[in-house]
Amino acid sequence: MRITNNMMVTSTIRNINAAASRLNEASERVSTELKISLPSDDPVVATKTIKYRDYVAKIEQYQSNASAADSWMSTTDDALSELYDYVAAVKDDISKACTAEATTSDWADIKEEVMAYLEGIVQVVNADYGGRYIFGGFSVSEAPYELVERMATNISSAAYDTGDFSLAGDLAAGSYTMTVTESGGTYTVTMTDGTNTYTGTTDSSTGTVELKTADGQVMATLTAPAGGLASASFTFDATECVAVKYKGQYLSTVLADTVDAATMQAMYSGNTYVDSGSDQSIKYNLGYGADVTVNTEGQDVVGDSAANLFNTLTKLLLALSADGTTGGATYQSYDTGTDTVTTGTIGTTDELLDDINADIERLTTAQASLGARETYVANVSDRLANDYTNYTTLLSDTIDVDVSEALIEQTTAETVYEAALSVGAKAISKTLVDYTA
Secondary structure: OOOOHHHHHHHHHHHHHHHHHHHHHHHHHHHHOEOOOOHHHOHHHHHHHHHHHHHHHHHHHHHHHHHHHHHHHHHHHHHHHHHHHHHHHHHHHHHHHOOOOOOHHHHHHHHHHHHHHHHHHHHHHOOEEOOEEOOOOOOOOOOOEEEEEEEEEOOOOOOOOHHHEEEOOOOOOEEEEEEEEEEOOEEEEEEEOOOOEEEEEEOOOOOEEEEEOOOOOEEEEEEOOOOOOOOEEEEEEEEEEEEEEEOOEEOOOEEEOOOOHHHHHHHHOOOEOOOOOOOOOOEEEEEOOEEEEOOOOHHHHHEEOOEEHHHHHHHHHHHHHOOOOOOOOEEEEEEOOOOEEEEEEOOOHHHHHHHHHHHHHHHHHHHHHHHHHHHHHHHHHHHHHHHHHHHHHHHHHHHEOOHHHHHHHHHHHHHHHHHHHHHHHHHHHOOHHHHOO
16 A cells, blocks of 8 residues: 555644643643543543532531531530539538538628629520520520519509519619600600619610610619600619529529518519420531530529529528528519419528539539530541541542652653654655655
8 A cells, every 4th residue: 555645744643643632631630630620521530529529518517517516515514514513512501501600600601602603603604605695595696694683663653563674783772763754756764862873865665775874884774664665753662682584584583571472473473484395406417317406405404483593592592691591581482373472481401402402403414415415426526527538538539640640641641742743753854855856
């Protein structure tokens, strides 16, 4: 068969192009460290790569969720441990107060100590994680617990009742006059005891108004009654009490027997927290159809209106005030079920110990439940770490090149390409003109 010059040129160019294409592919694999650049290069590899990348992305999200869940529960665990220390200290104080050697002065010191514990406990149960309160159920944006040391009594206005006031700060017990005036849609509230004056303004006839000193300290909060704020003037008494609110409603239901039943009913009726039994669990998805509850609800830690830590503390404070830790101290208790007020008597110190032991048992049960969930998250995190390693390895095996092999292939492709150019240059440089001389 006769080999023409055109055939040689065509063959040479084809070989050079093939060598150039091989070199280009080898260079791309070295520079990108990927086996393919386009799905069309290898549809099977492309399909597997998409699938494995999706798996890895999901695992990374689940790992992030698990880490956040662990952090939330670690914060809760720290809070519960601190709370346990407080409650254990209260139990020790009960035991110290009932010894035969305890004096009236000792009881006064213990009362001051317990009051400090109470304030510390309220701070602990208002702990937050990343700005979200951990014991408030779904209500994570506002502190769930509030310590109330004053309450309004003997209100002379028919429009307002005890439930419309929240007295705070260092407000002294005594008789106060309050006026509410309106001008141009702005409501101004003024409260005074003849010596001190506190004011607040609002542009809404509903909601609440904070009454502050001249330097901005909040002394009381007035809640608009059902009909809204209206121009009025009335008097009320600020009575000392120790009460705790949960989500704006009273949780503790025990007060001194010096508070009359009518005042307590006005204070508590329709304004007392009762556990509805509805679950307010905040869950994090950990993948594979698994999730975990990261929060611990407050009533599972300190109890609800039926029995709670704050009632125990109030009884203890009243007993210490009456020098009656060995029995005989009386108190008023509000029953949410019957909407009635009854008088109770602390029979013996053992009754307080029984109450605090019940509070400790509730707390330790909450800690045990939290610990089980923390262990579960740790196990899931280990499994996710293994899955992440497996799928990233599969992804790498599927799409990543072996760099050393790719460099060898590139060097080989360069050699072949250079050889093709060299041979081609020699093969197609000769023409008939070269042989006519």
